[in-house]
Amino acid sequence: MGPVFLSGKKVDLRLFRKAGDFERCWKWINDPEVRRYLAAYLPITERQEEEWFTKERPNGLVLAIITKGEHPLHIGNIALDKINHREGTAETGTVIGAKEFWGKGYGTDAKFSLLRFAFDELNLRKIISHVLAFNKRSLAYARKCGYRPEAVFKKEKYRNGRYVDLVRLAVFRPDFERAWQRYQRDRSPRYY
16 A cells, blocks of 8 residues: 555555555545535546646645555545745645545544644644534544634635535644543544
């Protein structure tokens, strides 16, 4: 499956591989059920997806989320984008494209792994995420990772025939550290 860049409890994070990863990513971004939670709303052509897939990211990285175990699977992607070392900030985004893995803690584990890297290795101080207000799973797992709402952009996005709110959340290092400690101790089957 390729070299592991970051490792969590349930998932490993690695760089993309053109063979296999591209087809899955293109399928996920064009799946209406997956796309309803993302910024993309129009169909993505193969050429557009390839441009995104091969794009140089001098101020960010996108990693494949891979399940741990005997038969590892690429189930989604996670990004750390708009890294600003002067301000100590960045933005994150996550998609679990393999819907059978929704609500089972894989996104939470991937986010914790990426945040640990952002705070410890990049010395960032604040990480921002944007979530559509109706996406309860994403809001729950962001809170579990220490994020707190900073702003609500009223009727910012159009989804399912109506305008919906967009929530801007942020996590600072001290809040992340407390959430990380809880996550390390947590052995319960509750997942977000």
